[in-house]
Amino acid sequence: MAGTSRHDREMVEKAKRQLQECDDPVERLRLQCLTRGSSGIKGLGRTFKIMDDDENRSLDFKEFTKGLNDFGLFMDKKETAALFQLFDRDGNGTIDFDEFLITLRPPMSKARKDVIMQAFRKLDKTGDGVITIEDLQGVYNPKYHPKYQNGEWTEEQVFRTFLDSFDTPYDKDGKVTLEEFMNYYAGVSASIDTDVYFIVMMRNAWKL
Template sequence: MAFYGVGLNSRVKELNLEFKMTLKQKGGIGIRTLGKIFNRMDFNGNKKLDFEEFKEALAYYGIFPSVVDLQALMKYYDVDEDGNVSYEEFLRGLRDPLNEDRKALVEKAFAIMDKDGSGVIQVDDIKDIYDVSFNEDYQQGIKTKEEVLEDFLDGFDGLKGDNDGQVTHQEWMDYYSDLSMSVPSDEYFALMMKQVWGIEQE
C-alpha cells in the first residue's frame, strides 16, 4: 500500500475492514458473491469501478468516508494506478491474510522453489523442476527454454508484477493470498498444495 501517513493508513484499514464486514453480513465475500457485487457496482458496464462508482458502492453499503479517506481507499484498491478498480483489484483489496495452516504450506512451497535460498525464485532455481518440453512455443522454436521458464515465473507476479522473470517472496505470498480466496476449505487448499508441490500438511 502506498504511504499516506500513519493516521491515514490506519483509517484506510478501518474503512476497508468496515466494508468487508458489511459485505460478509450481506451475503459473504466468496468469489461468486463478490463477482455479483462488483457487477452491481459497475454502473457503466466497463468492468472497472471509477471514483464515482466506488463512492456510490460504499454509500450503498452505508459507508460515507470523507473525500480524503475515499481517495486513500481508492488508491489502496487501484494497484496499477490507472484511476479505476478492476475486478482483480477489487478481490485483492478484500482478501483476508492467509491463515497459519495455509501460510505454512505456501512457505514450504517457496522453499522448494527457492533452491539456492536467496529469497528470490529465478530461472536457475526451476530449470530442473519445470519441464518445458510440453510447451507449444518451445516445441515450435518460438521461445527458448529460458524464455518459457521466465514466462512461468511471471505468472506469479500478480497485479503489480514487473514481469522480470523472477519471483520475490512477497510476490509469491500475494499470489497465493489471491488464490486462497477461491479455495473453500483448508482441507482443499492442503490437497491442492500436495498435488502441485508434494507438500503434506503437518
Template structure:
C-alpha cells in the first residue's frame, strides 16, 4: 500500500475529524505561514495525531508532494490528496448545487448570482473548482453515496 493510502486509511478510521484534525495540526505547525511542511513538521504532526508512519513512508510522501524540490510539501495539495476519491454520483450532485447558485450560467458564482441570498463582500467569486474542492472535503466524512446525495439534495433543495 502506498504511504498516502495508508495515511488516508488511518485518518478515515477516526471518522469525520480525521483529515480535518490533521489539517488543523499541520496548519498550526506551519509557524511561518508558508503553506508548506518539511519532513520534520510532517512527522511531528502525524505523531501528535497518533498516525505514526515509518520513516521511509514519510520520506515517500515528502518526495511525492515536494513540487519545487525544496524539501517541503504543499500543505493544501497534500491535504486534498488525503481525501478519498469521490464517486461520479457525488460529483454530479455537487455540480447540480453549483448550477443552482450560478444563476448566470457562466461557471462563476458572483455577487450578482447571490444577491439577496448571501453577502459576498469578503468572497466575491466562487468557481466550480473551489465549490467541488469544498464538497470533496465534506464528502470524506460521509460514508455512502446515497447519504451524500441525500444531504446535498436537502441542503440545496435539488
C-alpha cells in the first residue's frame, strides 16, 4: 500500500537536497524524517513511544532529545531547544505526542485529503469513525494473502496485520482512527509529486 520504492528513492534524494538549504527547525526535522522514506515520520513516532517512560503520551525535553538521538537525528542543543519550544505551545515543559506528529506531517492538498477521506469512509463500514476487523470483512479479501494461502495465518491474523500497518506504532489496538490513517498516507503522499498520480493510486488501491 505504501508508495513505490522508486517514489521513495526519489523522495529521499529530494529531501536530502532540500535539507542542505533549509533552516526552519520544523521543516528540517520533517525533511530528516523523509530521508528515511515514506514511513520515516511513523518511525519517529515508534521511537518516541519507547522514550515515553511514564506512558502519559507526552514528552519532556530530556525524552524528546533522547528520542531524536535514538532515531539517529542529531541536532545541536540550540536547535533541539528551539524545536521543543515550538511544539510546547502552552509552555508547560512537555509536548503532546499526537499534536507533534500532526504538525510534522507533510502538508497535503485538499484533493489528496479528500481521496484519503473517501478511502477511510469506504473501509469504515459501520460509520463510527474507527476501522476495525469487523469493518474489513467484505471490503478487504484476506484469501489472496500469501501467508493465508500457505496456512501460516488465519483470516483474523491477516486482518490484524493489515490494520497494524496503519495503526499508531505506540498504540496498536486493532483500531485505526482517521488521524492514524491520515498520518500513514501523509508519508506516502510525500513520496508522490502530483495530485493526479496520488489520486489514481488511491482509487486503484481501494476501488473508489
